[in-house]
Amino acid sequence: xxxxxxxxxxxxxxxxxxxxxxxxxxxxxxxxxxxxxxxxxxxxxxxxxxxxxxxxxxxxxxxxxxxxxxxxxxxxxxxxxxxxxxxxxxxxxxxxxxxxxxxxxxxxxxxxxxxxxxxxxxxxxxxxxxxxxxxxxxxxxxxxxxxxxxxxxxxxxxxxxxxxxxxxxxxxxxxxxxxxxxxxxxxxxxxxxxxxxxxxxxxxxxxxxxxxxxxxxxxxxxxxxxxxxxxxxxxxxxxxxxxxxxxxxxxxxxxxxxxxxxxxxxxxxxxxxxxxxxxxxxxxxxxxxxxxxxxxxxxxxxxxxxxxxxxxxxxxxxxxxxxxxxxxxxxxxxxxxxxxxxxxxxxxxxxxxxxxxxxxxxxxxxxxxxxxxxxxxxxxxxxxxxxxxxxxxxxxxxxxxxxxxxxxxxxxxxxxxxxxxxxxxxxxxxxxxxxxxxxxxxxxxxxxxxxxxxxxxxxxxxxxxxxxxxxxxxxxxxxxxxxxxxxxxxxxxxxxxxxxxxxxxxxxxxxxxxxxxxxxxxxxxxxxxxxxxxxxxxxxxxxxxxxxxxxxxxxxxxxxxxxxxxxxxxxxxxxxxxxxxxxxxxxxxxxxxxxxxxxxxxxxxxxxxxxxxxxxxxxxxxxxxxxxxxxxxxxxxxxxxxxxxxxxxxxxxxxxxxxxxxxxxxxxxxxxxxxxxxxxxxxxxxxxxxxxxxxxxxxxxxxxxxxxxxxxxxxxxxxxxxxxxxxxxxxxxxxxxxxxxxxxxxxxxxxxxxxxxxxxxxxxxxxxxxxxxxxxxxxxxxxxxxxxxxxxxxxxxxxxxxxxxxxxxxxxxxxxxxxxxxxxxxxxxxxxxxxxxxxxxxxxxxxxxxxxxxxxxxxxxxxxxxxxxxxxxxxxxxxxxxxxxxxxxxxxxxxxxxxxxxxxxxxxxxxxxxxxxxxxxxxxxxxxxxxxxxxxxxxxxxxxxxxxxxxxxxxxxxxxxxxxxxxxxxxxxxxxxxxxxxxxxxx
Numbered sequence: 001x002x003x004x005x006x007x008x009x010x011x012x013x014x015x016x017x018x019x020x021x022x023x024x025x026x027x028x029x030x031x032x033x034x035x036x037x038x039x040x041x042x043x044x045x046x047x048x049x050x051x052x053x054x055x056x057x058x059x060x061x062x063x064x065x066x067x068x069x070x071x072x073x074x075x076x077x078x079x080x081x082x083x084x085x086x087x088x089x090x091x092x093x094x095x096x097x098x099x100x101x102x103x104x105x106x107x108x109x110x111x112x113x114x115x116x117x118x119x120x121x122x123x124x125x126x127x128x129x130x131x132x133x134x135x136x137x138x139x140x141x142x143x144x145x146x147x148x149x150x151x152x153x154x155x156x157x158x159x160x161x162x163x164x165x166x167x168x169x170x171x172x173x174x175x176x177x178x179x180x181x182x183x184x185x186x187x188x189x190x191x192x193x194x195x196x197x198x199x200x201x202x203x204x205x206x207x208x209x210x211x212x213x214x215x216x217x218x219x220x221x222x223x224x225x226x227x228x229x230x231x232x233x234x235x236x237x238x239x240x241x242x243x244x245x246x247x248x249x250x251x252x253x254x255x256x257x258x259x260x261x262x263x264x265x266x267x268x269x270x271x272x273x274x275x276x277x278x279x280x281x282x283x284x285x286x287x288x289x290x291x292x293x294x295x296x297x298x299x300x301x302x303x304x305x306x307x308x309x310x311x312x313x314x315x316x317x318x319x320x321x322x323x324x325x326x327x328x329x330x331x332x333x334x335x336x337x338x339x340x341x342x343x344x345x346x347x348x349x350x351x352x353x354x355x356x357x358x359x360x361x362x363x364x365x366x367x368x369x370x371x372x373x374x375x376x377x378x379x380x381x382x383x384x385x386x387x388x389x390x391x392x393x394x395x396x397x398x399x400x401x402x403x404x405x406x407x408x409x410x411x412x413x414x415x416x417x418x419x420x421x422x423x424x425x426x427x428x429x430x431x432x433x434x435x436x437x438x439x440x441x442x443x444x445x446x447x448x449x450x451x452x453x454x455x456x457x458x459x460x461x462x463x464x465x466x467x468x469x470x471x472x473x474x475x476x477x478x479x480x481x482x483x484x485x486x487x488x489x490x491x492x493x494x495x496x497x498x499x500x501x502x503x504x505x506x507x508x509x510x511x512x513x514x515x516x517x518x519x520x521x522x523x524x525x526x527x528x529x530x531x532x533x534x535x536x537x538x539x540x541x542x543x544x545x546x547x548x549x550x551x552x553x554x555x556x557x558x559x560x561x562x563x564x565x566x567x568x569x570x571x572x573x574x575x576x577x578x579x580x581x582x583x584x585x586x587x588x589x590x591x592x593x594x595x596x597x598x599x600x601x602x603x604x605x606x607x608x609x610x611x612x613x614x615x616x617x618x619x620x621x622x623x624x625x626x627x628x629x630x631x632x633x634x635x636x637x638x639x640x641x642x643x644x645x646x647x648x649x650x651x652x653x654x655x656x657x658x659x660x661x662x663x664x665x666x667x668x669x670x671x672x673x674x675x676x677x678x679x680x681x682x683x684x685x686x687x688x689x690x691x692x693x694x695x696x697x698x699x700x701x702x703x704x705x706x707x708x709x710x711x712x713x714x715x716x717x718x719x720x721x722x723x724x725x726x727x728x729x730x731x732x733x734x735x736x737x738x739x740x741x742x743x744x745x746x747x748x749x750x751x752x753x754x755x756x757x758x759x760x761x762x763x764x765x766x767x768x769x770x771x772x773x774x775x776x777x778x779x780x781x782x783x784x785x786x787x788x789x790x791x792x793x794x795x796x797x798x799x800x801x802x803x804x805x806x807x808x809x810x811x812x813x814x815x816x817x818x819x820x821x822x823x824x825x826x827x828x829x830x831x832x833x834x835x836x837x838x839x840x841x842x843x844x845x846x847x848x849x850x851x852x853x854x855x856x857x858x859x860x861x862x863x864x865x866x867x868x869x870x871x872x873x874x875x876x877x878x879x880x881x882x883x884x885x886x887x888x889x890x891x892x893x894x895x896x897x898x899x900x901x902x903x904x905x906x907x908x909x910x911x912x913x914x915x916x917x918x919x920x921x922x923x924x925x926x927x928x929x930x931x932x933x934x935x936x937x938x939x940x941x942x943x944x945x946x947x948x949x950x951x952x953x954x955x956x957x958x959x960x961x962x963x964x965x966x967x968x969x970x971x972x973x974x975x976x977x978x979x980x981x982x983x984x985x986x987x
């Protein structure tokens with residue numbers, strides 16, 4: 001994998017990418033036979049079927065995909081249907097003046113398709129956290145985009161990441177909440193907004209337990225009222241907009257006056273116009289009267305700090321967008337590097353769990369990075385200058401015939417108001433949106449043509465005078481701006497390399513199989529705008545079908561709400577806070593094996609942490625799980641009884657929200673929900689709401705749980721829960737996304753949901769379901785489970801201790817050396833590592849992996865055998881070797897005690913550091929002497945770069961040999977292993 005250096009986005013490579021080989025003649029003949037006609041003619045007409053055929057040699061076959069080599073009539077019908085959609089959507093446009101996307105920005109997606117995307121990907125964690133065991137990302141370009149945008153507002157080291165519009169605003173507000181926890185730990189913050197979308201404020205308030213106020217139009221009245229509420233005791237997080245979806249901009253001068261009266265952190269949403277206002281020349285900015293946007297860390301105790309001034313808007317966080325190709329847009333959220341509380345380290349993903357969603361589809365960040373490279377500051381400035389001139393032209397045209405219109409200085413919008421009504425079809429054709437006051441919003445986008453401008457002006461003008469002539473400023477053409485060849489070469493090379501490495505990628509619950517077959521089909525849709533009406537219609541149907549599949553009767557359906565999400569972490573956030581909306585004073589319980597994001601979600605909330613409650617008592621608890629990841633009922637009951645007693649003592653209500661698991665992240669544990677509830681009922685308690693994280697397991701089958709009201713314990717012997725989360729990118733392997741369904745009889749809308757999702761999520765879900773039937777998914781799961789059992793049997797035959805839940809695809813066993821973790825993309829945690837037999841892993845891949853493990857064990861043992869006589873002579877007894885079993889608590893604790901007592905100078909050993917390095921290296925070993933007594937321990941350092949070294953030697957007090965002499969002999973053995981395994985021994 002190449003790394004980024006200098007100003008080049010991807011390093012240049014010489015090796016060409018092998019072109020895909022067309023399918024067998026037999027397959028082509030079969031398609032021709034089914035459809036009739038000549039093959040060449042048919043392939044020209046059916047672009048989608050041809051793409052499907054041409055990708056045959058990259059398929060990762062599993063039982064379902066293997067059947068596609070001999071397509072049935074129904075499959076060919078689906079391909080024909082998709083081809084019809086493709087032809088129709090190629091001519092679809094939301095309109096030239098549509099405020100939220102433009103075809104020029106969408107055009108960049110063509111390069112993604114040409115490079116072989118989509119292939120399975122995930123920009124997990126922040127862009128500067130690169131995990132070498134997960135190559136399927138585009139974080140380098142994402143990081144460059146963040147730095148480039150940050151530099152345009154005065155911060156060359158800005159932190160942040162790319163995500164959708166809602167998450168970006170929520171993340172920024174959380175960063176300010178965290179910063180206030182540090183600077184003003186005893187002052188309760190107040191979230192305030194005016195022009196920013198209400199859904200942003202409401203969702204952030206729900207996520208973080210913040211009080212919220214949205215100001216009206218009367219600023220003087222609102223700010224005076226706000227000042228009375230604050231009483232100089234409550235710092236303000238002010239979320240402002242430079243151009244909201246109504247075309248409105250906040251009054252930043254008024255915000256500055258407010259900041260003089262109270263402590264204030266400013267967040268700015270510039271998701272529609274950041275690229276425009278930050279590439280303006282100084283002359284243009286002065287002409288428009290626009291202050292300069294600046295990103296700066298706010299220090300409340302610094303007298304020189306100000307939220308804004310007459311010529312600057314000083315923001316603590318910024319959402320940056322503008323070259324938007326889809327709605328809701330993919331944007332960069334920016335913050336000063338040290339703003340907010342650092343997130344905790346998560347070993348499973350080798351990084352800080354700092355983002356809101358955790359997993360992120362990598363194509364959005366890639367596109368934002370490519371737009372920056374394709375256009376650059378000068379290109380953006382030129383494109384936007386043409387837009388500005390065209391807007392001025394249309395503005396003057398309309399003013400000349402007394403049409404009321406506004407041109408906000410911070411955007412390229414026009415707001416048009418007039419008495420004569422035009423047909424709705426005309427506004428729809430132009431892409432204008434209707435504002436709350438009845439006026440219309442249109443945006444002068446780069447692809448607006450002279451004829452578009454003339455049509456609007458002449459249609460609104462009507463027959464009152466002569467029609468206008470064409471404006472003089474040309475439309476920006478897509479071919480005026482191209483990507484550098486080296487970027488495309490590296491992008492293509494990287495995707496090609498993924499096709500090979502994916503076949504042995506075994507540490508994450510993500511399937512690479514579906515994109516291998518349907519990626520070429522989906523790729524044709526990347527440069528297309530998906531009609532929102534199609535996405536809404538089919539999205540609603542998918543969610544309705546999902547609710548029904550989980551056992552909800554027609555009479556019950558009105559009590560449930562569902563939505564698509566950008567992944568299971570966001571789905572769990574929605575589920576948690578929807579449960580709390582229905583039970584505001586509930587205590588939340590989750591297991592110690594729950595996904596790491598659950599702990600983050602509860603700690604984000606000031607309400608759940610009890611930060612401002614007089615008692616400071618939190619309303620959540622982590623319940624101990626057993627060795628197989630299942631919540632222990634006795635531990636749950638003990639915690640629940642204690643919390644109930646506390647509530648009784650303090651005259652507070654008590655209820656339970658249980659966050660249960662259907663397949664935990666690391667060990668695949670499933671909570672026994674019925675047994676947990678029965679245990680609670682024995683002490684006169686019960687759950688008010690159960691939400692299940694079934695991110696992986698529910699993707700294969702909905703048969704493990706049923707949805708229903710809280711009074712039901714089971715339906716037909718299957719546990720009943722009130723909410724579920726599932727992922728699309730895990731079992732199915734499409735773009736990072738998911739669904740959440742919640743029992744929500746009183747609230748109506750789901751909590752924390754600020755916006756609909758990108759339409760591609762609906763399209764890929766719809767397509768996956770057309771190819772993967774429920775029966776096909778059951779067959780697929782059985783195949784994966786058979787491979788898991790093959791893995792377990794073969795490892796056990798090699799003497800490897802394995803652990804697993806019988807119905808899970810996850811098998812965990814002793815941690816392997818770092819280079820093996822990296823080679824097979826494994827996920828370690830403590831002394832363990834797990835292997836997940838997802839659909840892309842064949843029986844041959846399992847055999848290959850076990851062979852590699854067996855070779856490691858054999859080579860290591862043989863190398864030590866070669867130095868056994870010399871070591872026995874040196875230690876004065878016959879020596880037996882054994883690798884240190886970090887996973888065995890009994891033997892490992894004995895090793896720790898031995899290390900403690902081995903210091904000959906009486907000093908104290910750092911056993912914590914020893915334990916960490918021992919687990920991570922997986923190669924430390926011990927020598928046992930007479931009667932199996934532990935005689936010597938050798939701490940071996942190992943790195944993914946295939947280097948090894950004897951770090952420390954610990955000898956029993958009874959050993960007379962010198963440590964250095966013993967170390968030299970051990971190093972001989974390690975040198976032999978390095979020779980056999982192709983490693984480098986460091987001195």
